[in-house]
Amino acid sequence: AHSFPIYTQEEVTKHRTLADGVWVTYKGGVYDITDFVAMHPGGNKIMLAAGGALEPFWALYAVHGQDHVLEILSEYKVGELSPEDCKQQEASLSDPYSSDPPRHPALRVNSQKPFNAEPPPELLSDSFITPSAIFFKRNHLPVPKVDPETYQLEIEGLPGGPVSLSLAELKSRFPKHTVTATLQCAGNRRSEMNQVKQVKGLNWGIGAISNATWSGARLRDVLIAAGYTPGTVAQHVQFEGLDRDVTGTTYGASIPLRKAVSEDGDVLLAYEMNGEELPADHGFPVRVVVPGTVGARNVKWLGKIALSQEESSSHWQQNDYKGFSPCTDWDTVDFKSAPAIQELPVQSAITQPAEGSAVDRSAGELTVKGYAWSGGGREVVRVDVSLDGGRTWQVAQLQGGDKQEGPAEAPPLGRAWAWKLWELTAPLPEGAQELEIMCKAVDNSYNMQPDSVAPIWNLRGVLSNAWHRVTVRVEE
Ligand code: HEM
Ligand code: MTE
Numbered sequence: 001a002h003s004f005p006i007y008t009q010e011e012v013t014k015h016r017t018l019a020d021g022v023w024v025t026y027k028g029g030v031y032d033i034t035d036f037v038a039m040h041p042g043g044n045k046i047m048l049a050a051g052g053a054l055e056p057f058w059a060l061y062a063v064h065g066q067d068h069v070l071e072i073l074s075e076y077k078v079g080e081l082s083p084e085d086c087k088q089q090e091a092s093l094s095d096p097y098s099s100d101p102p103r104h105p106a107l108r109v110n111s112q113k114p115f116n117a118e119p120p121p122e123l124l125s126d127s128f129i130t131p132s133a134i135f136f137k138r139n140h141l142p143v144p145k146v147d148p149e150t151y152q153l154e155i156e157g158l159p160g161g162p163v164s165l166s167l168a169e170l171k172s173r174f175p176k177h178t179v180t181a182t183l184q185c186a187g188n189r190r191s192e193m194n195q196v197k198q199v200k201g202l203n204w205g206i207g208a209i210s211n212a213t214w215s216g217a218r219l220r221d222v223l224i225a226a227g228y229t230p231g232t233v234a235q236h237v238q239f240e241g242l243d244r245d246v247t248g249t250t251y252g253a254s255i256p257l258r259k260a261v262s263e264d265g266d267v268l269l270a271y272e273m274n275g276e277e278l279p280a281d282h283g284f285p286v287r288v289v290v291p292g293t294v295g296a297r298n299v300k301w302l303g304k305i306a307l308s309q310e311e312s313s314s315h316w317q318q319n320d321y322k323g324f325s326p327c328t329d330w331d332t333v334d335f336k337s338a339p340a341i342q343e344l345p346v347q348s349a350i351t352q353p354a355e356g357s358a359v360d361r362s363a364g365e366l367t368v369k370g371y372a373w374s375g376g377g378r379e380v381v382r383v384d385v386s387l388d389g390g391r392t393w394q395v396a397q398l399q400g401g402d403k404q405e406g407p408a409e410a411p412p413l414g415r416a417w418a419w420k421l422w423e424l425t426a427p428l429p430e431g432a433q434e435l436e437i438m439c440k441a442v443d444n445s446y447n448m449q450p451d452s453v454a455p456i457w458n459l460r461g462v463l464s465n466a467w468h469r470v471t472v473r474v475e476e
Contacts, residue, residue, distance in 0.1 A: 004029075004030075005079045006080050007030045007078075007081060007082065008081075009081065012024075014051070015051055016051030018037065022046075022047070023051060023078070024049050024052065024053065024054050025052065025081050026053065026055065027055075028080060028081050029081070030077070030081055031076040031078060033046070033073075035076075042063075045057075048120065049105075056104050060133065096142045097113045097115070097142045097143075099142070099145055100280075100281075101143060101280040103115065104133040106119060106120060107134060108205065108207065110202040113142075114139040115143070115281065118205060118208050119135070119136060119210065120207070121350075121354065122351060122354065124206075124210070125352060125371055128211065128418075129180070129211060130212055132273050135210040135273075136208050136209065137281045137282075138185050138208065138295060139281065140316070141243040141244060143281060143301075146242055148284075152166060153166075153303070153305065154304040155305045155306075156304065157306045158226050160227035161227075163227070165222070167286065170271065170286065174221045175221065176215055177266075178215040179215075179266045179268060179289065180212070181212070181214060181289055181418060182209060182211040182417065182418050182419040183209065183210060183212075183295045184294065184347065184375075185204065185208035186344070186463060187201050187464075188204055188209050188464065189205070189465070190203060190461035190462070192466065193457050197457060199461030201462075206349040209347070209419070213275065214272065215268070215272040215273075216268040216289070217269045218266075218267065218268060218269075219237070219268065220260065222269060223237075223305075228261065234307035234309060235256065236256060236311050236312070237255055237307055238252065238304075238307075238312040239254065239305055240302075240304040240314075241299050241301045242302070243300070250303070251301075252314030253296055253297045253299050253317050254308075254311045254340075255290055255293060255342065257307065259290065259293070259342075264412070264414065264415055265291075267291070268289040269288060269302065270286065270287050271285055271286050283301050283302065286301075287299060287300040287302055288300075288302055292343055292376045292378075293375065294342060294343075294344050296316055296341070297342065317340050318335060318340075319335045320335075320460065321341045322335060322339065323460075324458045324459060328458065328459060329459060345374070345375060345449075345463060346378070346443045346448065347441065348373070348380070348422075348439050348468060349371060349468040350438075350470045351370050351371065352369040353366070353437070353470065353472050354472075355470045355472075356472070356473075357472050359472050360474075360475055364427060365427050365428060366425070366428055366435070367423060367425045368396070368425075368426075368439070370421070370468070371419045371420070372420050373441075374443035374447065377411075377414045377416050378414075378447065379413075380398070380419075380420045380441050380443050383395070383442075384396070384439065384440050385426075386436075387429055389436035390436075390451075394426055396423060397422060398422050399420055416444075433473065433474055434474065435471065437469065437472065438467045439467065449466060452467070453466045
């Protein structure tokens with residue numbers, strides 16, 4: 001048998017461009033796939049794995065689980081990965097993040113500890129349901145390890161006194177309800193605000209949004225079983241996470257009681273995501289899913305629910321996730337003066353083509369793709385796209401397309417919880433050497449996005465929903 005040279009991960013990582021050669025690893029083998037890149041049936045996505053392992057990407061695209069794919073790969077083998085690099089690096093025991101779960105390498109990491117990351121745009125619009133592995137992750141604290149056997153959900157603030165439910169009881173005592181809902185972080189697209197003037201917060205691109213199916217007990221059913229009646233005196237439902245900082249402070253948030261108990265609010269105590277047990281990063285074993293409401297209120301690793309007259313006293317409800325005027329700065333801001341963000345405004349963004357990329361004149365036409373969503377269950381009814389900096393507009397096609405399995409039927413009025421993917425294929429404008437592509441969405445209340453960022457700039461960089469703009473070069 002042929003014996004191959006041994007390479008370290010460091011050497012492999014150096015090969016991630018066509019100029020330097022494109023290397024990948026698979027099951028301990030090292031492959032130089034430079035010559036295969038242009039022939040790849042899945043196109044340029046192959047470059048996402050350059051310099052690293054194929055396994056996590058092939059897990060996303062099961063089409064690779066076929067013998068002929070492995071045969072192709074074997075032709076490009078150039079070496080073996082060193083045994084040390086085959087083992088995962090163990091973080092030191094003193095690190096509170098050491099038991100955080102493994103993450104998908106396609107994620108664009110905004111911060112490692114706590115872990116915050118978003119999928120690359122071209123993967124985001126690839127599927128109506130975002131695979132859990134690349135669903136954006138927004139953690140304020142280490143991921144807590146929760147034992148599902150001993151897990152107890154505490155419920156307080158009801159006339160009959162406190163109630164506690166095990167995971168088994170939550171699953172067996174209440175009907176399982178499934179909702180497809182998009183989660184968006186209030187800070188999605190914050191990086192565009194940073195370009196106007198520096199704001200505080202993680203520098204999210206357009207990927208702090210994702211769409212999944214969630215299954216669990218309806219919060220309404222659980223509250224009624226715990227003693228809630230329409231006469232119960234309370235305005236808010238508070239949620240407390242099991243994730244805590246070094247001082248013992250837990251993550252917390254609240255939503256209006258009205259939303260929590262509404263029959264068509266669809267608020268879930270979810271124990272499944274995309275048909276599987278909730279992943280550790282997304283709140284195992286139980287999280288709240290509040291469709292139509294900002295990500296921050298969708299509390300993960302849920303430990304406690306409390307009905308009360310007041311909102312949650314948590315930092316994240318009181319002194320964060322609020323919007324302000326562009327004239328408000330850190331010296332003048334009064335967090336008490338603004339309401340906590342709940343429903344989010346209408347949003348859309350372009351996922352393809354990528355900013356700064358080149359399009360080929362000879363192709364004659366261009367396909368633009370993206371997502372659109374609105375808060376509060378308002379349905380996106382139209383997306384307008386311009387290829388010429390806003391001089392002329394065309395209406396994009398919502399859903400459809402070959403790989404975008406959308407929902408079977410239109411959502412019930414007021415319960416449009418899922419995003420819409422959209423697409424437009426149009427002739428390239430004559431003569432232009434550069435295209436400024438823009439998109440803007442309209443929801444069924446005729447809410448529209450503001451045209452630019454500066455007038456909605458705010459010190460925390462939240463609610464960034466101006467027309468999205470992408471500039472590409474046209475190559476002759
Ligand atoms: C399809 C090979 C890496 C994404 C395919 C197919 C082959 C192939 C042979 C066609 C399969 C069929 O239809 O029977 C390879 C090889 C790779 C590689 C040899 C590495 C050396 C990747 C990576 C990604 C990817 C890293 C994503 C990040 C895709 C997609 C398709 C595909 C999306 C489906 C294309 C379509 O038909 O729509 N690949 N692939 N591939 N590949 Fe890969
Ligand atoms: N719940 C807990 N317990 N801890 C958190 O840090 N982050 C919140 C929310 N729920 C958070 C949480 C924020 S700000 C967002 S945007 C969403 O979770 C992100 O959910 P995801 O990581 O499943 O995408």
